[in-house]
Amino acid sequence: MLREKGALTSDWMSAYRAVPRDAFVPDRLWPGTAGGNRQGEVIDRNTDPARWWGKVYSDVPLTTQWDDGAHTGTDKGRSPTSSNSMPKMVFSMLDTLCVERGNRVLEVGTGTGWNAALLAYRLGPDNVVTVEVDPAVAEEARRRLAAVGLTPVTVVGDGAQGHVKGAPYDRIIATCGISRVPYAWVEQAVEGAVIVAPWGPPYGGQAVARLTVGEGGVAMGPFVMSSAFMRLRDQRDTFPPTDAFPGAANRPSTAAQRTTPLSPDGMGDWHHMFTLGVQVPDMFCRVERGEDGAYRLWLFDMGCTSWATGDYEPGRTEFEVAEYGPRHLWSEAEAVMSWWREQGEPRFERYGLTVTPSGQTVWLDSPDNPVPVRVS
The missing domain is CATH 3.30.160 (Double Stranded RNA Binding Domain)
Incomplete structure (x- = not known):
């Protein structure tokens, strides 16, 4: 199914086969939909194993935590705060990352650990650093990684700060949404590094940016596909009532x-x-x-x-x-x-993003054509 959708390339086939998704999914989950963030009712592996296996091997996101862990019931909480992303998005973003042998990768947002495991299998555990802000989520991911024999460097901390001790990085990937690219990521990347991250303004709408770090601490590149990720905790939006x-x-x-x-x-x-x-x-x-x-x-x-x-x-x-x-x-x-x-009704693929030490700019078709910002 993933190969038919063009998401699973031959480069990632061996990792996909060696690192099963079910090893990184808890017994209780809330399946979403391929076209959005709607979560269904809870499915428990112990009471309905057939449905659990069916959802785990469907191309849908699986919510695994609500309300930063404060909600522990079987019904839906107020806000989903951790998940196992839909496989099409996982492998599309990994393909966009274009990892090469010997690359050192920083992942922001460990979640259940599946994405980190795929990277660790492909590049070797010592070349992967994954950062998770939630201690309980990080500990569970660490346990699941160890169970499949893959032990990347797992860090509990604010992903917006990266992980300077493991720098410099050749690739950086975020599995959470942002509205501002943390400049620490650029600072911790080598020249020529690739940063892949879901980016979107507070109003709504999100797309995956693929940035290349160039001279002078400037990173720029296009948006390559739409996305819908939970926000980096450091950048969650709070709107007045x-x-x-x-x-x-x-x-x-x-x-x-x-x-x-x-x-x-x-x-x-x-x-x-x-x-x-x-x-x-x-x-x-x-x-x-x-x-x-x-x-x-x-x-x-x-x-x-x-x-x-x-x-x-x-x-x-x-x-x-x-x-x-x-x-x-x-x-x-x-x-x-x-x-x-x-402008010809542009979609995401015509937009791009430039990040500098002083800020960031969204552009249309070319970095020389910034999108106007209307300040009243």
Whole structure:
């Protein structure tokens, strides 16, 4: 199945056969879906082994921890915080990493340990350093790695800091999402090193960046595929509650109202959210579901000064908009989507990222063509 999808290349076939996924999956798991982050009901190997084996050898992500371990029940917790990633994504990212014999690799986010085991089998355990922030998750991964006879260097710590004692690295791979590339990763990489990491703005939309470290401590490269990873704990987003915004509780009477041809549905795809988040970095959204497919999309600014709503109803071509505050957030979104159409409706593969000691820049088609950032 993975070979048919083009994710499992011959370079990784021997590692895939030698390092079984089931050795890195706990007895209790919550399977997700190949197209998103929805987790199903818990499956316990002890009470339903057939379903457990079926999900382990399906191309789906498997949530293994909720709420940083605080949630221990069998129902779903509030937030998934550790998982065994879907195999297609695992091997697509490993293929993107382009490891070579003798490479030294830093992995950020040990999780269950499967990705680290695959790297250790391919390159030798002494050439792989894996960092996990959660001590319990790290200990379980260490136990599972030892059980299959693979013992990479396992570190409990903040992956945003890398692991300077093991540097320099030829390859760095993150199995967690980021909105800022920690510059420590670049500093700990040799010139010519490759960094592969899922990157996305707080608004939403995420893609895997493949950066090459060049002269002067600059790393740059394209986005190569969409992704949906849990955030690096150091960079988790915290958004103000809706009731922190003046006037939001009394919508729509407090807001300026109009109609727009820009459908909330027309700005909800992953690459749309990515484009909106890059250009308006302090904007976030929430969705309020209605009946019969209708919903309300809320836009907010992080400063708690402004908000906007757009009401989606199936079959309509004009949509009700309300805007409140000194910023006109729906107008800002309209400007971004207009820019996106003018550029030929780019998807992830046309975007790229440059990281320097002073910051990072998203670009379109070329590093000389930065994506505009709209600061109000």
